[in-house]
Amino acid sequence: MGEQWLAGGPAADGSGLIVVDLGDVRVGPGSRARSATEGSATVTVVGDCPVEETELHRVLVAVRAGRWEDLTGWPGSYWVMAANERERFVCGDLAGLRPVYYTADGTWASHLRLLKKRLVPELALAAARVVAGSDHWPGRSPYEGINLVPGGHGLLLRIGQVPKLVDVTAIQPAEDLQSGAAQFGAALTQAVQYRVRAAGATVGADLSGGLDSSAAVVLASQVGQVHAVTYTDAYTSAEDASFAARIAEHTDIEHTIAHGTDEDLPFSFPTGQPTGLEPALSAALFEMDRTYLAPVAGLPLHLTGHGGDVVLDATSSVWVRLLQDGKRRAAHRQIVAYARMRNAAPGPFWHGLKDTAALGRTGVLEKAVEQLEKNRLQNAPGVGGWSWCRLGTAASWLTPNGRAQVAMLLRQAAADTSPPERADEFDQWAALRFTGASARGWAPYADALGIRPVYPYLDNTVVRAAFAVPPEARRGLYTFKPMLSAALPDLPDWLLGRRSKGSFTPQRVMAFQQHRSQLGDLLAVSPLITSGLFNHDAVADTLAQLGQGRTPIGSADMHQLLTVSWWLIGAGTCSSTGTSC
Known part of the structure; x- marks a missing residue:
């Protein structure tokens, strides 16, 4: 791109x-x-x-x-x-x-x-996005x-x-899931297949074994030749590789499974690794990407399933929306069913979402501001589920000056009247923009690896068709991503019946242990720390706990802090004071 x-x-x-x-x-x-x-x-x-x-x-x-x-x-x-x-x-x-x-x-x-x-x-905005997410300032560059x-x-x-x-969102609501799914299926099929036809040669594709990449590969294989690649190592789910292999056999495509080693674990940041003008979480995965994408380098395009989670599914924000609309009984029924299927107590989940709905977006942000200003970070709003703003581990790393700076930015966000106040609408657009930014941020790595990625799930026609279906209908309580089976009924039942989803969290946790020393050195000179926004000792203590494998808590926040810090230093975008570029 x-x-x-x-x-x-x-x-x-x-x-x-x-x-x-x-x-x-x-x-x-x-x-x-x-x-x-x-x-x-x-x-x-x-x-x-x-x-x-x-x-x-x-x-x-x-x-x-x-x-x-x-x-x-x-x-x-x-x-x-x-x-x-x-x-x-x-x-x-x-x-x-x-x-x-x-x-x-x-x-x-x-x-x-x-x-x-x-x-x-x-730098203050970079810190705020580590602490509170990127959702609140969609109109600001880094x-x-x-x-x-x-x-x-x-x-x-x-x-x-x-x-x-x-x-220019221009969403036209669908009558129901079935009619909306038909439009979505047509849009996704076109998004994949016109590109494969136009390529006129073998195309590359990610094939993780999940529903999103698998559906794209199936559609592509109907009109052209595909070479799919899958990454696996000692920490990935064997189920992912099994489903990927089964899809490859089902579609009769060329398939390469790359077997990564500990040298491919995240956060190695090798010398000469490219970068871009915006921070990207994918910067931490460069060695992994280089290993599994090598067989398809130089092909005319590379299909990904990136964005499928956003358009095909929805989060527990749908239950906050039910509460906002006064549908308390329906929300409670679905929350209890969801918790019981996971052998979890529904009480905390219910109370967290109920409090989030009562406060609303502005109230949740104002609550976060108060917590930062008073340094009372232990009771983040909406602990039991989705929230407009959750202050996690990274908030505990902030210095007094850092808390003041982030609180000021969140107060500005709370005063902004443009974001949707309905939880599910806010969440789906925030998730879409985050996904688009992630794909945008991967562009320099794709260029270095000889990959020309395409993201059919992010096309306007696909997004509009998906968002026309209410998020509650896309949120499967007893089925996973119900719109996909309704949109593409010819996909194999054994694929549509999959309920699990792979994760790279184990690789991330192991990487903290393997690269603990060099990551400590990186953080010691991070502009976010040397500028006085984050406390070095607090960050170092969390990194030490992660490096000893004692807990995964804070690993996602640490991932963000590390990639932003590497971007600020390694990319040469600014000095340690953040004053020159």
């Missing part, structure tokens, strides 16, 4: 238009830039999209009328630029995989370097003075006016 670059700005040419020079657009293999112009109306699509010029001419009516969401409904993954006599519109995709960055003067770009602005990481157009929005520019965000 990283081959196309484009930039523009508020050109003061007297025409009222924001001029985009297509000479600045570089188009990579398999991608095209297509345009249509009639009079003062123009539209350009850049990226992986099968739209033809005849269709572009048809949407010029929408361009003249300013119906910008009409320009985002094609298959694929792409940017759109359009202009009429009054304004210029620029947009990426709903997930944020195709980013648009911009500054207060209306200069914008799809790549941070094209802004030609000094990149100064905002750098001071540079904004990010959030997924689901476009950027509207007019001469002499500040840039404006416009909503």
Whole structure:
């Protein structure tokens, strides 16, 4: 996805238009830039999209009328630029995989370097995202003075006016799961198969053995040749490899299983490892990726199941939504059933979700602010389940100054009235943007490994079809990802019947033990610690406990802190004080 670059700005040419020079657009293999112009109306699509010029001419009516969401409904993954006599519109995709960055003067770009602005990481924001998640600041880039157009929005520019965000989500609710699933199945099938056909050669694919990658491989194998790759080692579930092998046999594709060693464990950060201009959790997995992706390097594209969890499933936020809507009995019934199936006591889970619903998004954030300011971090709201904001282990690492800085940012987020107040809507968009950012952040690693990844589950058409189905219907209480079986009923029953899901947590825990010394050295010079935001002793104590294998608690927070710290230091984006780039 990283081959196309484009930039523009508020050109003061007297025409009222924001001029985009297509000479600045570089188009990579398999991608095209297509345009249509009639009079003062123009539209350009850049990226992986099968739209033809005849269709572009048809949407010029929408361009003249300013119906910008009409320009985002094609298959694929792409940017759109359009202009009429009054304004210029620029947009990426709903997930944020195709980013648009911009500054207060209306200069914008799809790549941070094209802004030609000094990149100064905002350390307090980086700390806040480690502590409280990235959900609360979707419109901020990692750098001071540079904004990010959030997924689901476009950027509207007019001469002499500040840039404006416009909503392009355009979700049309489905009548029920069955009708919505049919639309989703058609969208996903098209998203996978048009790319495989266009490649005209063998394509690569991840095949973890889970439902998402397996479904993509099945669809791809129906129209082309596939070489799938699976990673396994001493810590992965044997069930994952078994399902992957069974899918490969079922589809009669080429399949390579890579057997990793302890040298491939996370957090090795080898010399020469590439990086990007944004932190990415996947930076910790570079050796693992290099091992299992080597057999498919250089193929025209590589299919992944990344994003399947977001569009096919939902979290316990759906039960918070039921409580918000006054459906207390239905919420209680489902929560009790869920807990009992897992041999867990439903009481704490129920009370946690009930408290979260009562507080609402603003109330939960204000509660988190109070906990930080008073240093009372032991009773995070919504402990029993999903919450808008959960202060975990990383909050205990903050210095007094760090707590004040993070509290200030959370207070600003609480005052923002734009995010959805309904729990399930907020959660699905936050999860989608996080997933898109993760895929975006992997781009430099993909380039280094000779991989051209595609993410069919993140296409606008697929996302819209999925989000048209209410999250509660996608949340299977007795079945796992019920929309997939409804959308693709021809998938084998033994695959759709799978209830387990693999995890790389064991590798992460073992990696803390293997790399404990070098990770300690990394943290000692982390800008987030040397700037006084995190307490070194508190972080070192957690790392020591993880390194001794005593507990996995805090491992996810430590993963985030380590990758952000490595990015700040190893990528050379800033000095240890965070003041120069």
